[in-house]
Amino acid sequence: MNRKIWYLLLLMGLAVQGYAAAPPSKEEGALIFKGRCAACHNINKRVVGPALAGVGDRRSMEWITKFVQSSQSLISSGDKDAQALFAEFNNTPMPDHRDITADQVASLVEYIKSETKTATAGNVDVITYKPGVRPLAYRPLMLSDYGYITGFIAVVALLVLVMLMMVRVKDVEREMQNDK
Secondary structure, X not given: OHHHHHHHHHHHHHHHHHHHOOOOOHHHHHHHHHHHHOOOOOOOOOOOOOOOOOHHHHOOHHHHHHHHHOHHHHHHOOOHXXXXXXXXXXXXXXXXXXXXXXXXXXXXXXXXXXXXXXXXXXXXXXXXXXXXXXXXXXXXXXXXXXXXXXXXXXXXXHHHHHHHHHHHHHHHHHHHHHHO
């Protein structure tokens, strides 16, 4: 009986892992851009920081991730591109975003690519954000969030199984005490 439960839990865990690796989402990238980047960057125009159109073509994802997470670390490590950008923009440091993961950076780059294409077609209304005014950086739960929903169901199922096992253990303990 116990092996069946463990196999079921293992299978549920593997199912959650299969859904958890979702491709970069432009929607998530849009939220990150509007919440964290738009105060200093525009996709097609130079503002406080450089225009970001084509950044995925100019730099590797590894470099972009390192720069987003800690630009000053990359500059102090001696990276020539990072030092040139820093000097070009009057030694204005970009804030560190250590909590942004590599997958989120990939989503951000996907969003920038999609907006760059639309901007060249002339279909973009540029929204400017003032420094200090950040739109909310969250989105509601959607049915397309399979990994999250599957993980939630797996955790609830696991909790139910644990509670059932605890009840069964207590029943067995009571039976053993009654037999004595």
